[in-house]
Structure formats: structure tokens, C-alpha cells
Amino acid sequence: MSISITLDVSDLDAALKRLRPLFDFDPSELMTTLGALGESQTRRRISEEKTAPDGTPWKPNVAGSSILVDSGQHLLYSIAWTASAEEAEWGATWEHAHVHQDGMTIVPKESDRLVFQLGGRTVFAKEVTIPARPFVGLSEDNRREILDVITDHFGIMQ
Secondary structure, X not given: OOOOOOOOOOOHHHHHHHHHHXXXXXXXXXXXXXXXXXXXXXHHHHHHHOEOOOOOEOOOOOOOOOOOOOOOOHHHHHEEEEEOOOOEEEXXXXXOXXXXXXXXXXXXXXXXXXXXXXXXXXXXXXXXXXXXXXXXXXXXXXXXXXXXXHHHHHOOOO
């Protein structure tokens, strides 16, 4: 009794060529690209889209001006990214960015009323609620864009 095994390796070169990007993969380059893309997506959400990552439109502001932009450029200018071989990260570096991301109710600390100017008039209030206007996160379009970058990086056809 004899056993014979035949291997057809005619497609092996093509398979190895397709796998080569995985063998030569430098994650730093991809993470750098993803960090910059995430920053760009976040800036676009603030300056143009005016919606949360889940697609919910942001609540208009009292002044009727461009939300998260017109009252100051602190938030938009603070959007930044960083990357390493292990991860890409982006968000806002401004110390008050969390107020816009999560919302907040502001109450007076040392008096019974808050006093501030709004539209040229003085306002007295027991509290002010700033609604959450999430700007950091991934929408479905953002996810598709990131997936496209990853598949392009590895030369994968979708």
C-alpha cells in the first residue's frame, strides 16, 4: 500500500504577494494616518455637520449663532491627535471641552444668581444648563472612512 500526496503550489507566489503587506506592516504609519483622519472628522463635525456622532442634531444655542464655533475658537483650535505603533487617539485638549461633549448645569458658587452678558443685555439666572453636544466619537460615515483607509493601506479590495 502506498500513499501519495500532491501539492499544487502554482498559486503560492500570488498568495505570498497578497500577504506581503501583513509581513512588512509598520503600524506607526497607519496609526498616524488614522489619528489625522479622526482629527479631521471631528473638526468637520464641529464646523460643518453640527450633529452628534450618532446623527442627532445639536440643540441650537440661544444666540442663534454657529454652535460651538462663534462664541470662541477654543474648542475647534484644541482638536488634536496623537499616534504610536499601538494606537491613534484624537479629541479636544481645551480644559472646558467636556462641558460641550457631556453637557453641564452651572450654578452660582458664592451668590444666589449667575450674572452674565448675552446679546448685549445682562442676564441673572439661578442656573444655566448647557446641553450636551457630543463632537468626539465615530459616526457610521466615520467608521466607513476609517475602514476604507485600513483596507487601502493593506491593498484589500472590498
